[in-house]
Amino acid sequence: METIEAVQKEIIEEFSMFDDWMQRYEYMIELGKSLPLIASEFKSDDYIIKGCQSKVWVHADLQGTKLIFTADSDAIITKGIIAILIRAYSNQHPDEILNANTDFIDKIGLKEHLSPTRANGLVSMIKQMKMYALAFKTQLN
Amino acid sequence: MIDVKKIRKDFPILERQVNGYPLVYFDNAATSQTPIQVIDTIVDYYKNYNANIHRGVHSLSQEATDAYEAARQKIQSHFNAAHPYEIIFTSGTTHSINIIASGYCELLKAGDELLVSALEHHSNIVPWQMLCERTGAILKVIPMDEQGVLILDELDKLLSNKTKLVFVNHVSNALGTVNPIAEIIEKTHAVGAEVLVDGAQASPHIQADFQSLNVDYYVTSAHKLCGPTGVGMLYGKQAALEKLPPYQGGGEMIAEVTFEKTTYAGLPHKFEAGTPNISGGIAFGAALDYMNSIGMENIAAYEEKLLVYGTKELMKIPGLKIYGEAVHKTAVISFNVGDIHPYDIGSILDKMGIAVRTGHHCAQPIMDFYKIPGTVRASFSFYNTFEEIDLMVVALNRAITMLQ
Numbered sequence: 258m259e260t261i262e263a264v265q266k267e268i269i270e271e272f273s274m275f276d277d278w279m280q281r282y283e284y285m286i287e288l289g290k291s292l293p294l295i296a297s298e299f300k301s302d303d304y305i306i307k308g309c310q311s312k313v314w315v316h317a318d319l320q321g322t323k324l325i326f327t328a329d330s331d332a333i334i335t336k337g338i339i340a341i342l343i344r345a346y347s348n349q350h351p352d353e354i355l356n357a358n359t360d361f362i363d364k365i366g367l368k369e370h371l372s373p374t375r376a377n378g379l380v381s382m383i384k385q386m387k388m389y390a391l392a393f394k395t396q397l398n
Numbered sequence: 399m400i401d402v403k404k405i406r407k408d409f410p411i412l413e414r415q416v417n418g419y420p421l422v423y424f425d426n427a428a429t430s431q432t433p434i435q436v437i438d439t440i441v442d443y444y445k446n447y448n449a450n451i452h453r454g455v456h457s458l459s460q461e462a463t464d465a466y467e468a469a470r471q472k473i474q475s476h477f478n479a480a481h482p483y484e485i486i487f488t489s490g491t492t493h494s495i496n497i498i499a500s501g502y503c504e505l506l507k508a509g510d511e512l513l514v515s516a517l518e519h520h521s522n523i524v525p526w527q528m529l530c531e532r533t534g535a536i537l538k539v540i541p542m543d544e545q546g547v548l549i550l551d552e553l554d555k556l557l558s559n560k561t562k563l564v565f566v567n568h569v570s571n572a573l574g575t576v577n578p579i580a581e582i583i584e585k586t587h588a589v590g591a592e593v594l595v596d597g598a599q600a601s602p603h604i605q606a607d608f609q610s611l612n613v614d615y616y617v618t619s620a621h622k623l624c625g626p627t628g629v630g631m632l633y634g635k636q637a638a639l640e641k642l643p644p645y646q647g648g649g650e651m652i653a654e655v656t657f658e659k660t661t662y663a664g665l666p667h668k669f670e671a672g673t674p675n676i677s678g679g680i681a682f683g684a685a686l687d688y689m690n691s692i693g694m695e696n697i698a699a700y701e702e703k704l705l706v707y708g709t710k711e712l713m714k715i716p717g718l719k720i721y722g723e724a725v726h727k728t729a730v731i732s733f734n735v736g737d738i739h740p741y742d743i744g745s746i747l748d749k750m751g752i753a754v755r756t757g758h759h760c761a762q763p764i765m766d767f768y769k770i771p772g773t774v775r776a777s778f779s780f781y782n783t784f785e786e787i788d789l790m791v792v793a794l795n796r797a798i799t800m801l802q
Binding site: 278279282283286310311312331332333334335369 | 417738739741742745746748749756757771772800801
């Protein structure tokens with residue numbers, strides 16, 4: 258199993274191959290379209306992340322000692338961002354998730370999605386994933 | 399016709415690039431850009447006569463007071479209010495509405511009714527909901543139709559001797575609908591109630607005449623009409639303002655203070671506690687001077703052409719639906735394309751230097767009415783051009799290709 262750091266490095270390398278923003282966004286949109294669907298019972302207000310311009314649902318499940326995330330959004334670019342986050346953080350131990358940093362977002366040219374005016378979408382998603390990690394960590398101990 | 403090329407030179411910000419593209423600023427309904435004449439007014443104030451007003455005997459204070467009061471008179475004359483003291487400086491539209499809501503709190507009793515239009519901005523809904531919770535008054539809604547036009551027959555049914563206040567925006571921020579406020583005021587006065595008009599979206603485009611409208615309260619923000627943020631206006635008829643209790647205690651708003659009792663200053667100072675946004679107030683006046691130097695009628699005529707052209711060009715895009723199809727509209731086009739999320743379109747347009755607003759535009763009830771998460775909103779101003787609309791359409795087509 259790869260570490261979060263290794264996955265992040267891979268993502269940075271992938272994005273570095275693009276020449277301009279349009280290719281980056283086209284790739285994100287592709288990622289968004291291929292994001293596996295979240296089970297419909299989790300697409301409810303209980304799992305919604307507040308403070309996003311687009312709706313985002315995130316669910317987490319512990320399998321063994323690894324946390325598995327599934328998520329969805331009604332906006333495709335947001336789905337692309339989710340796909341990237343899931344690739345980095347899903348199927349990892351809660352401790353790893355809690356300790357992971359988020360610098361790679363900046364390095365793949367998506368810094369603007371971290372700004373508060375994007376209605377905190379990305380920031381809230383990362384926070385929510387870390388909250389899940391914290392909650393499941395206590396189950397493991 | 400106005401000389402747009404010349405006008406654009408007054409706005410330094412319009413020369414900048416965004417994400418490597420020339421800026422196309424179509425978020426004018428959120429805030430307008432500031433011409434150099436207004437920026438210079440602010441700089442001049444801080445460089446040459448920054449002082450607190452209404453208090454000092456020294457020359458700087460006198461000059462600042464004179465400039466501030468001259469701005470009040472410019473606002474009075476622009477909107478044809480009967481007296482300068484009927485113009486209260488506030489921090490903006492939301493503040494103005496809260497002053498009235500807070501004052502009404504003392505005047506209302508359980509069972510009194512307030513009417514709000516279905517087209518309101520959250521800032522014109524929330525204070526009244528809070529007020530109703532405290533007083534037991536009842537909030538009722540004047541509905542709108544599919545075109546985004548208020549149904550006046552329904553207003554007739556809602557108005558009664560229980561009605562105390564009707565609040566309606568002059569122009570809807572989400573859809574651009576121009577509401578028939580003269581008719582609404584007349585109908586409301588017939589049952590003995592008052593009308594508060596939110597003019598934030600209208601005042602950059604339409605020069606309201608307060609006396610001929612016979613409106614009780616009218617509010618707006620300077621930053622919507624080429625002025626700075628953080629300053630706005632509350633107009634009230636003298637009698638209407640006098641019956642409202644003061645909003646905040648503090649300096650400036652008192653006549654005499656003893657530990658037993660304080661008597662309040664008269665209008666407008668009763669509602670202007672504390673040191674105001676002095677440079678902002680003066681710049682508000684300068685912004686009106688600037689708009690008037692171009693001419694409000696010229697502005698409206700040119701923006702109407704932008705609206706017609708923009709609507710025509712956008713309608714050519716397959717699957718594009720425009721929300722708000724009132725006959726009387728300001729230069730606002732709210733739209734969606736197929737089932738593409740407005741956030742996705744807005745994000746990609748931004749990458750191409752085009753600033754539009756996406757989301758619910760602080761008017762969730764309208765979005766609920768249309769059962770949509772939000773819209774993309776392009777709002778034009780007199781410094782925008784037909785070429786910029788073309789750029790938006792090209793960018794939009796590219797965005798759609800990417801997103802579909």
